[in-house]
Amino acid sequence: MQTAQNIPFxxxxxxxxxxxxxxxxxxxxxxxxxxxKNLAGRAETHFDQMxxxxxxxxxxxxxxxxxxxxxxxxxxxxxNGTRCVALSVAEDTGQxxxxxxxxxxxxxxxxxxxxxxxxxMGVPKFDWQDIPLAEEFRDTRxxxxxxxxxxxxxxxxxxxxxxxxxxxxxxxEDVAAYDLARFGPLLENHPVxxxxxxxxxxxxxxxxxIILRTWERGAGxxxxxxxxxxxxxxxxxxxxxxxxRVTVTLPGGNLEIEWTAADRILMTGAATHEHAGILxxxxxxxx
Ligand SMILES: N[C@H](CCC[C@H](N)C(=O)O)C(=O)O
Numbered sequence: 001m002q003t004a005q006n007i008p009f010x011x012x013x014x015x016x017x018x019x020x021x022x023x024x025x026x027x028x029x030x031x032x033x034x035x036x037k038n039l040a041g042r043a044e045t046h047f048d049q050m051x052x053x054x055x056x057x058x059x060x061x062x063x064x065x066x067x068x069x070x071x072x073x074x075x076x077x078x079x080n081g082t083r084c085v086a087l088s089v090a091e092d093t094g095q096x097x098x099x100x101x102x103x104x105x106x107x108x109x110x111x112x113x114x115x116x117x118x119x120x121m122g123v124p125k126f127d128w129q130d131i132p133l134a135e136e137f138r139d140t141r142x143x144x145x146x147x148x149x150x151x152x153x154x155x156x157x158x159x160x161x162x163x164x165x166x167x168x169x170x171x172x173e174d175v176a177a178y179d180l181a182r183f184g185p186l187l188e189n190h191p192v193x194x195x196x197x198x199x200x201x202x203x204x205x206x207x208x209x210i211i212l213r214t215w216e217r218g219a220g221x222x223x224x225x226x227x228x229x230x231x232x233x234x235x236x237x238x239x240x241x242x243x244x245r246v247t248v249t250l251p252g253g254n255l256e257i258e259w260t261a262a263d264r265i266l267m268t269g270a271a272t273h274e275h276a277g278i279l280x281x282x283x284x285x286x287x
Contacts (some may be wrong), residue, residue: 005029009045010088011274014080016223016252019271020047021081021088022279025055025063033072040070044277048219051081056101062089064101069218076104077164079226079255079267083109083117087271104164114271121227121265124234125162133160134194141239145192147183155183155201159235163265165217166197167231171239175201175213184215198225202232204241211249223252230265233257 007029010021020039024030031039031052039045048070053063065085067078082100086109089098100107108120128137137143137160145168146156155178158168168187172178178201187199196217203211212232214225229248236242237259245258255269 007279010276012084013272014083017080018048019081019084020050023053025053036068037072048222049078049081051085061101062098071218073218075165077227082119083271086111086117118268121230123263130162131160131166134192161231163227163230168197169200169202169232169235172201175203175211180215188217200228207242209247224250229255234259
């Protein structure tokens with residue numbers, strides 16, 4: 001396993017979603033799954049997601065961003081992490097507009113301040129094959145899935161969507177009434193989700209306000225999940241529960257989500273610095 005060669009990192013968060021930002025541009029290096037999990041497990045570099053910047057291949061873009069969950073899995077979208085990367089780049093270069101390459105496509109970002117960073121999270125996908133689901137469901141606004149009676153009240157009929165990553169949204173009267181830590185992993189790994197899924201409880205307070213809690217695929221309970229906020233917003237709009245602009249309140253704070261007439265999802269919120277340092281030497285591989 002290659003050791004880290006004096007590589008700087010920034011520990012940040014997006015509404016409390018723990019993010020490690022590592023810039024590998026100009027270096028011929030990438031991280032193994034073992035290195036990712038090792039960094040996630042250390043107090044100084046602990047993260048829910050790690051955002052790694054690599055040299056881009058599309059002219060005019062700032063970086064290709066590779067995204068890892070704490071369990072080492074590589075994923076294609078992280079809203080909170082993308083805001084942290086955008087703030088980091090803006091502070092380093094003075095740029096306020098930038099575009100990143102990700103496995104889910106190009107993401108444009110605008111940095112007005114550390115409190116107002118907007119990311120275009122792209123176009124939502126609702127077909128069962130695009131989530132993906134293991135079998136055909138005609139109406140992905142409510143699929144036949146339920147959990148219980150291990151948890152009362154029963155959870156059922158989630159909406160599903162892909163916003164660069166897969167999400168299932170359960171609609172509830174009170175997000176605090178459920179032991180999400182207990183059944184989150186059951187649903188994350190449910191066979192109906194061949195690539196697993198991020199699992200959220202959504203409470204629609206008004207036509208402009210949703211309260212959300214999320215069990216994240218590959219990271220567990222987090223204080224915020226930006227892509228889940230996007231997922232809940234577009235699924236609520238699709239069910240005619242909300243307008244096209246909503247505030248989503250997560251345990252760590254608020255995000256503004258807009259599903260534009262051009263079918264793109266705009267997410268606006270803050271990013272916060274915590275500390276910076278040099279990545280620790282990776283441990284020698286067990287012989
Ligand atoms: N756990 C997610 C990736 C990070 C999403 C979340 N942290 C966000 O802000 O969007 C997944 O496996 O698809």
